[in-house]
Amino acid sequence: MSKNQIPLWEVFIRPRNGLAHKHCGSVHAADEVMALQAARDVYTRRGEGTSIWVVPSSAITASDPENKDENFEPAMSKVYRHPTFYEIPEEVGHM
Amino acid sequence: MYSQGLIGAKTDTNEDEAFLAAFQARIDAEEKIEPNDPMPEGYRKTLVRQIGQHAHSEIVGMLPEGNWITRAPSLRRKAALLAKVQDEGGHGLYLYSAAETLGVSREEMTEELLSGKAKYSSIFNYPTQTWADIGAIGWLVDGAAIMNQIPLCRCSYGPYARAMIRVCKEESFHQRQGYEIMMTLARGTPEQKEMAQDALNRWWWPSLMMFGPHDGDSQHSDQSMKWKIKRFTNDELRQKFVDATVPQGEFIGLTFPDPDLKWNEEKGGYDFGAIDWDEFWRVVKGHGPMNRDRIAARQKAWDDGAWVREAVLAHAEKRNARREAAKMAAE
Ligand SMILES: [Fe+2]
Ligand SMILES: [Fe+2]
Ligand SMILES: [Fe+2]
Numbered sequence: 001m002s003k004n005q006i007p008l009w010e011v012f013i014r015p016r017n018g019l020a021h022k023h024c025g026s027v028h029a030a031d032e033v034m035a036l037q038a039a040r041d042v043y044t045r046r047g048e049g050t051s052i053w054v055v056p057s058s059a060i061t062a063s064d065p066e067n068k069d070e071n072f073e074p075a076m077s078k079v080y081r082h083p084t085f086y087e088i089p090e091e092v093g094h095m
Numbered sequence: 096m097y098s099q100g101l102i103g104a105k106t107d108t109n110e111d112e113a114f115l116a117a118f119q120a121r122i123d124a125e126e127k128i129e130p131n132d133p134m135p136e137g138y139r140k141t142l143v144r145q146i147g148q149h150a151h152s153e154i155v156g157m158l159p160e161g162n163w164i165t166r167a168p169s170l171r172r173k174a175a176l177l178a179k180v181q182d183e184g185g186h187g188l189y190l191y192s193a194a195e196t197l198g199v200s201r202e203e204m205t206e207e208l209l210s211g212k213a214k215y216s217s218i219f220n221y222p223t224q225t226w227a228d229i230g231a232i233g234w235l236v237d238g239a240a241i242m243n244q245i246p247l248c249r250c251s252y253g254p255y256a257r258a259m260i261r262v263c264k265e266e267s268f269h270q271r272q273g274y275e276i277m278m279t280l281a282r283g284t285p286e287q288k289e290m291a292q293d294a295l296n297r298w299w300w301p302s303l304m305m306f307g308p309h310d311g312d313s314q315h316s317d318q319s320m321k322w323k324i325k326r327f328t329n330d331e332l333r334q335k336f337v338d339a340t341v342p343q344g345e346f347i348g349l350t351f352p353d354p355d356l357k358w359n360e361e362k363g364g365y366d367f368g369a370i371d372w373d374e375f376w377r378v379v380k381g382h383g384p385m386n387r388d389r390i391a392a393r394q395k396a397w398d399d400g401a402w403v404r405e406a407v408l409a410h411a412e413k414r415n416a417r418r419e420a421a422k423m424a425a426e
Contacts, residue, residue, distance in 0.1 A: 026192040030407035
């Protein structure tokens with residue numbers, strides 16, 4: 001079969017204005033114009049979005065799941081980053 | 096969709112006990128497994144096989160229905176059928192991209208389908224002889240697919256589960272438009288009702304086969320359940336389908352081609368007759384009425400599209416080269 005594989009693109013869709021683009025899947029396409037067309041046909045057949053981004057999958061750098069603990073565990077122990085850590089007398093009212 | 100009970104996956108795996116136990120603990124805690132997470136080779140292989148079969152089923156499934164698009168009896172029916180077949184193409188693409196996250200390429204999967212190495216749902220190896228078959232497929236085949244796919248939305252593998260959620264949202268229209276076709280025919284002229292009955296007669300048993308072999312005969316079912324790739328056994332899903340579908344058929348005055356079909360008060364479900372597994376295996380192994388046609392059609396589409404794939408890549412390459420040259424000139 002063909003040696004030249006058609007590149008993979010990640011697809012991000014904004015469901016409606018006011019919301020962020022969200023990853024929804026991927027498509028194969030030779031260039032960005034065709035990637036946008038394919039993304040529209042595959043992922044927005046029922047009004048799922050008002051805007052599409054396509055990004056070459058090869059352009060994405062991902063964190064390594066092996067380093068999940070050292071990357072994300074420290075946040076778990078820092079309860080003082082949350083408002084509920086601080087005790088404010090009820091008399092003060094909502095803060 | 097049209098996934099069917101997985102045909103012949105190997106779940107053997109040769110990781111050490113500690114690795115397998117740690118993985119199983121994540122599964123038992125209902126954690127989703129994502130593409131780059133460590134996973135047993137058997138888990139990866141089972142998923143590649145299952146998602147691939149599922150994707151191929153969506154794509155091959157476009158053929159029997161595509162057969163009637165130009166002959167749909169009204170513009171309303173034609174628009175609906177066109178939209179349904181386009182959805183099935185979309186389902187195939189969501190699933191191929193889910194499988195690709197496991198390190199298999201689209202080209203490899205296509206090659207396996209065309210060579211006959213990869214299977215697809217046996218139901219699509221039956222012909223669509225009359226317009227009523229389009230009704231029967233939407234009602235029964237998509238109905239069976241929905242039974243199968245709803246629990247797959249909770250599959251332990253994240254990308255597959257997410258693809259299934261999208262698919263399930265779209266399937267409901269497929270089943271309803273099919274049932275509406277059957278209902279219209281069943282309430283039409285005697286000839287139209289006869290046509291609906293004939294379609295039900297031909298599609299009923301193959302639809303029951305879609306759930307795959309009996310639990311006792313499907314060797315790899317246990318491991319798939321343990322890894323939470325599947326949540327119900329083939330027989331459990333088949334029973335749910337029969338229980339849901341029989342009253343729908345009776346409501347429109349059709350009968351099921353099974354003299355042993357009857358309500359069993361005690362179990363709160365229908366009893367039904369024996370499935371012809373010889374027929375099932377014959378069709379899976381390539382000897383159904385349409386196996387050759389289906390693969391020939393996919394092969395033709397692949398071959399006829401070769402020049403397009405080459406041209407778009409050549410065009411993209413040329414544009415990139417021009418862009419590079421312009422950038423160099425500007426520097
Ligand atoms: Fe499906
Ligand atoms: Fe589908
Ligand atoms: Fe469908």
